Amino acid sequence: MYEYVGNIHFHTTASDGTATMEEAIAAAERAGLDFIILTDHNVYVPGLDGWHGKVLLLVGEEVHDPAAERPGNHYLVFDAEEEMSQFASDPQTLIDEVRLRGGFGFLAHPFERAAERFGEHEIPWRDWQVTGYAGLSIWNYMSEFKAHLTSLPAALRAAYFPQCVIRGPFPEILAKWDELLQTRHTPAIGTSDAHGITYKFGLLRRQLFPYEYLFRTVNYHALSEEPFSGELDHDKRIVYGAMRGGHGFIAYDLLGDARGFRVTAKAGDQEVGIGGTVSLTSDVLFEISSPIKARLRVILNGEMVDWAYTTRMRHRTRLGGVYRIEAQRLIGLRWRNWVYTNPIYVE
Numbered sequence: 586m587y588e589y590v591g592n593i594h595f596h597t598t599a600s601d602g603t604a605t606m607e608e609a610i611a612a613a614e615r616a617g618l619d620f621i622i623l624t625d626h627n628v629y630v631p632g633l634d635g636w637h638g639k640v641l642l643l644v645g646e647e648v649h650d651p652a653a654e655r656p657g658n659h660y661l662v663f664d665a666e667e668e669m670s671q672f673a674s675d676p677q678t679l680i681d682e683v684r685l686r687g688g689f690g691f692l693a694h695p696f697e698r699a700a701e702r703f704g705e706h707e708i709p710w711r712d713w714q715v716t717g718y719a720g721l722s723i724w725n726y727m728s729e730f731k732a733h734l735t736s737l738p739a740a741l742r743a744a745y746f747p748q749c750v751i752r753g754p755f756p757e758i759l760a761k762w763d764e765l766l767q768t769r770h771t772p773a774i775g776t777s778d779a780h781g782i783t784y785k786f787g788l789l790r791r792q793l794f795p796y797e798y799l800f801r802t803v804n805y806h807a808l809s810e811e812p813f814s815g816e817l818d819h820d821k822r823i824v825y826g827a828m829r830g831g832h833g834f835i836a837y838d839l840l841g842d843a844r845g846f847r848v849t850a851k852a853g854d855q856e857v858g859i860g861g862t863v864s865l866t867s868d869v870l871f872e873i874s875s876p877i878k879a880r881l882r883v884i885l886n887g888e889m890v891d892w893a894y895t896t897r898m899r900h901r902t903r904l905g906g907v908y909r910i911e912a913q914r915l916i917g918l919r920w921r922n923w924v925y926t927n928p929i930y931v932e
């Protein structure tokens with residue numbers, strides 16, 4: 586397996602971000618990323634995707650309806666390769682039109698808990714009856730940051746010591762994801778939503794957060810049986826294939842580089858990795874390995890069924906269902922959420 590680490594969902598000066606494309610690429614290179622995916626608001630910027638030094642830049646779009654009565658329904662569009670914002674007023678039409686062009690999309694920040702105090706608003710996904718989207722971003726860093734803007738002291742703590750307050754996906758997102766997984770394969774991604782905007786807190790001003798910082802936080806680790814070739818179309822298929830197929834995991838790499846985290850499931854002569862499906866013909870053996878000691882938790886249909894504090898864990902089962910792994914690191918006497926894998930399906 587080849588593993589490529591990338592940061593999905595950021596903005597540049599083409600919409601409301603503060604970095605130019607060149608600055609964002611330079612930040613990604615300093616952060617050691619393999620790929621980044623631009624998703625500016627309601628603008629598809631063609632012609633930029635490709636290899637820029639060591640970083641593969643892909644261009645998507647974050648589409649929403651600016652005229653909506655209640656803001657929400659931000660949709661991350663990938664691989665449509667053309668402007669899609671003209672379909673923003675109806676989320677189902679948007680989803681369908683993206684698919685007609687061979688693209689796919691993820692709900693950008695399905696739940697939010699914004700405090701209005703510093704001018705932020707909740708922009709959750711609102712139309713849950715839609716179908717045909719690929720999956721969800723279960724951990725959007727800037728949505729989580731916004732949730733801490735409840736008072737001036739809380740905001741300052743979040744702004745100056747984000748590592749103390751950033752915890753992981755909102756429980757309601759994980760619950761929704763587990764619910765969706767009961768009826769359909771629903772891949773998840775993690776995203777930064779980097780804008781690099783400077784916030785004002787009284788007399789203080791602080792950029793929240795620099796791109797390079799965010800590119801070291803919530804990343805997506807794409808897994809592929811094939812390596813990058815250096816050719817744009819080929820390498821794009823690898824990244825988008827991993828995202829669409831759920832062959833990857835979300836890691837808060839600030840707590841420790843999660844490269845090398847793996848899950849496999851074996852049953853008889855079948856063996857699959859993250860995103861795969863095995864049929865329940867005999868016992869299924871899960872093997873989980875972590876590059877760093879962590880509390881590894883096996884989640885079956887939304888409930889934890891096994892855990893161990895280790896770098897290697899086995900879990901044997903005869904139960905069908907949706908298995909995903911969470912990992913937490915013990916840092917400063919606290920368990921910190923670190924890795925969320927996409928599921929393996931036992932059918």
Ligand SMILES: [Zn+2]
Pocket residue numbers: 647659693694708
């Ligand atoms: Zn958004």
Ligand SMILES: [Zn+2]
Pocket residue numbers: 594596647778
């Ligand atoms: Zn965004």
